[in-house]
Amino acid sequence: MTAQLSGEDVVKCMVDVARRAGGEASRRDEARFEQLEARLAMQGFSHQGARGAWMGGLAAAACLVVALGGYWLYTPALTYSVVGGAIVGDSVIGSENTKIRFSDGSEVALGRGSKASIEELTADGGRVSLEQGQVNVAIVKKPDTRWFVEAGPYTVRVTGTAFDVRWSEADRSFELHLHHGSVVVTGPQIGNGFTLRPGQKLLGRAEGRVTVEGPRPASTTVSGANAAPAGSAPLAAADRADAAPSQPDARRGEANNSHTWARQVALGKFQAVIDEARRRGFDQTLATASIEDLAALADAARYASKTDLARRALLAERQRFPRSNSAREAAFFLGRLAEERGQGALEWYDRYLAESPRGPYASQALGRRMMIYYRQRGPETTLPFAREYLERFPSGPYASAARKIVGHPASKTP
Amino acid sequence: MADASDAALARALMAGEPLAPRIAWGRYSPMVRRILRRSLGPERDVEDAVQDVFLCVFDKVPTLRNPAALRAFIISVAVRTLRYEIRRRRVRSWLKLSGDTDTPDLRVVHPDTDSREALVRFYRILDRINVRDRTAFALHYIEGMEVPDVASSLGVSVPTTRRCLARAKERLVLFAGRDPVLIEYVTQFERGAQ
Numbered sequence A: 001m002t003a004q005l006s007g008e009d010v011v012k013c014m015v016d017v018a019r020r021a022g023g024e025a026s027r028r029d030e031a032r033f034e035q036l037e038a039r040l041a042m043q044g045f046s047h048q049g050a051r052g053a054w055m056g057g058l059a060a061a062a063c064l065v066v067a068l069g070g071y072w073l074y075t076p077a078l079t080y081s082v083v084g085g086a087i088v089g090d091s092v093i094g095s096e097n098t099k100i101r102f103s104d105g106s107e108v109a110l111g112r113g114s115k116a117s118i119e120e121l122t123a124d125g126g127r128v129s130l131e132q133g134q135v136n137v138a139i140v141k142k143p144d145t146r147w148f149v150e151a152g153p154y155t156v157r158v159t160g161t162a163f164d165v166r167w168s169e170a171d172r173s174f175e176l177h178l179h180h181g182s183v184v185v186t187g188p189q190i191g192n193g194f195t196l197r198p199g200q201k202l203l204g205r206a207e208g209r210v211t212v213e214g215p216r217p218a219s220t221t222v223s224g225a226n227a228a229p230a231g232s233a234p235l236a237a238a239d240r241a242d243a244a245p246s247q248p249d250a251r252r253g254e255a256n257n258s259h260t261w262a263r264q265v266a267l268g269k270f271q272a273v274i275d276e277a278r279r280r281g282f283d284q285t286l287a288t289a290s291i292e293d294l295a296a297l298a299d300a301a302r303y304a305s306k307t308d309l310a311r312r313a314l315l316a317e318r319q320r321f322p323r324s325n326s327a328r329e330a331a332f333f334l335g336r337l338a339e340e341r342g343q344g345a346l347e348w349y350d351r352y353l354a355e356s357p358r359g360p361y362a363s364q365a366l367g368r369r370m371m372i373y374y375r376q377r378g379p380e381t382t383l384p385f386a387r388e389y390l391e392r393f394p395s396g397p398y399a400s401a402a403r404k405i406v407g408h409p410a411s412k413t414p
Numbered sequence B: 001m002a003d004a005s006d007a008a009l010a011r012a013l014m015a016g017e018p019l020a021p022r023i024a025w026g027r028y029s030p031m032v033r034r035i036l037r038r039s040l041g042p043e044r045d046v047e048d049a050v051q052d053v054f055l056c057v058f059d060k061v062p063t064l065r066n067p068a069a070l071r072a073f074i075i076s077v078a079v080r081t082l083r084y085e086i087r088r089r090r091v092r093s094w095l096k097l098s099g100d101t102d103t104p105d106l107r108v109v110h111p112d113t114d115s116r117e118a119l120v121r122f123y124r125i126l127d128r129i130n131v132r133d134r135t136a137f138a139l140h141y142i143e144g145m146e147v148p149d150v151a152s153s154l155g156v157s158v159p160t161t162r163r164c165l166a167r168a169k170e171r172l173v174l175f176a177g178r179d180p181v182l183i184e185y186v187t188q189f190e191r192g193a194q
Helices: A007-021 A029-042 A057-066 A250-255 A260-266 A270-280 A282-288 A291-303 A307-320 A325-341 A345-355 A362-392 A399-406 B006-014 B020-040 B047-063 B067-094 B113-126 B131-142 B147-154 B158-176 B180-193
Strands: A080-083 A086-088 A091-093 A098-102 A107-110 A115-121 A125-138 A146-151 A154-158 A162-168 A173-180 A183-187 A191-196 A201-204 A210-213
Touching: A007 B113, A007 B131, A007 B158, A007 B180, A029 B020, A029 B047, A091 A098, A098 A115, A107 A115, A125 A154, A146 A162, A154 A162, A154 A173, A173 A183, A260 A270, A260 A291, A270 A282, A270 A291, A282 A291, A282 A307, A291 A307, A291 A325, A307 A325, A325 A345, A325 A362, A345 A362, A362 A399, B006 B020, B006 B047, B006 B067, B020 B047, B020 B067, B020 B131, B047 B067, B067 B131, B067 B147, B113 B131, B113 B158, B113 B180, B131 B147, B131 B158, B147 B158
Parallel strands: A125 A146
Antiparallel strands: A080 A098, A086 A091, A091 A115, A098 A107, A107 A125, A115 A125, A125 A162, A146 A154, A154 A183, A162 A173, A173 A201, A183 A191, A201 A210
16 A cells, blocks of 8 residues: 555546446447337337327336436426424424425425425425415515415415415415515405505405405506416405305305314314214214214314225215205315325316316316326327316416416327 | 437427437437446446436426427436435345345446456445435546536535535545555556556
8 A cells, every 4th residue: 555645546546447437338229229118018008109108107107216306397396394393194284383494495384283285396486285274485586486375265376475374274264464575366256366465464254255454556457367466456346355255155154153173173183073073983973963064074084184084074075965065165175085096086076167167176176187187198188178277267276287288299289 | 310409309209209219219328328337336237227217208208398408308317317226225235135236247348357346346435425425426526517417417506516526525535545455456557557
């Protein structure tokens, strides 16, 4: 061993050796391509002439092996970490100082007992779903930022702001208080979008009224068909939306009287509701409980990831109270559960859209249905659904994906 | 189509044109193989991993926003495959399932047995570094990728990449400087070169 040789010298030399060692191209490329073709053929796919046939089980499995997220859009997606909270299934449950921190510097702080999930992350932003409770959202403003916060049927499009948003599934109430920046809110009785200004608070209530409180902008212009971050106007009638009340809904009506199970769900005590139903007997509960209790039990089971119980409770709603709004909405939630299971979602989304074409979840049902078709059958088959989505919800949460499908080369009609 | 641009080739892949995959393979499999082999070392047969890369590329190319970025996209998939392979090998090593990694890759074009042994030891030192730092080191120093390209492939920032490189190099220098086989080999190598 020479005293003059350092670790640096060794590394430098070995790097040179390694470069030379890996530099030779294989002479058997053609044979190896045939092996690749054989792997594809084993899975029942042929790339010869079949449009979109490269998407399939083996390819998907290979991607599942290597994918760490972010391949849906090639540009690397944002990442996040959860500080001080519990993760149950795909949801973050808030406790003391729970924060979801994103790699672009944005942050979502959860209130105690609140529940939220990250539905989507891209290079430009993401989609956070507030399932229950309150979050404080602080989004870093950047060019092309696209962040969405969904709470029940409401969607908040964020471009660089800080705000609080609260959602109560039990009494179907929505509150957004904007601290700075601007957001565009879509949802029931709001139409295609309403832009809030700093200091304003938007309140969506179960009986269908939407109000805006706080300072008014200096000028007003009528909002167009498509929501825009700038230039949108307050709602037409002073500080109160002159909205038609929504259809009576058994779930919402009783919840206004602080029903016990609904109240417990609102407080995040999901397991307590489930335990009580177990004490009463699940079969007995599903057969005799009121629509409010069934709805609360279904919600508690969904939030606690007890999917089988959730499914049973939702089906009981539909069977026992078929004409209620809750029963119609149950079809959408059954579609969500079916999606997680990997089958049956399309039928439920179709049923929800047939029963509630203008329901609060119509945008989500249309969008999710479109995405299922896209994954299963490719862009060409999905084209009509994408067009339908864009026609109905040009600024909806799935509008960007729909535009990609419409613009996809394989979607071009001859 | 063999002379088509990357953007045209990407569109052909998206459209499911029959010859496009073969063209893509012919154009990029040497690069992918080189990246994987230089990063994983001579002990491993990388052919399955190369095919995994292309299976994933063919599956995900419809989502490529900028068809002209096909090459960078393929590199990115290769890097992720690489990281998976490194992790997989570590787990197998912990679970004592690593028998196949001791079998020399007879197809490595490097007949010098001393060099092969030195390389094996060098890559085993690399294996002692965390996956991200190791990958960054292999891509930058061995494969010769520029730091911004390494950062893009790893999905991290340039400053983070520089820190990964600094850490990897520091640990490599420390371990390699204590390895008698490597020191002996390099000493003889440099004598032979003089």
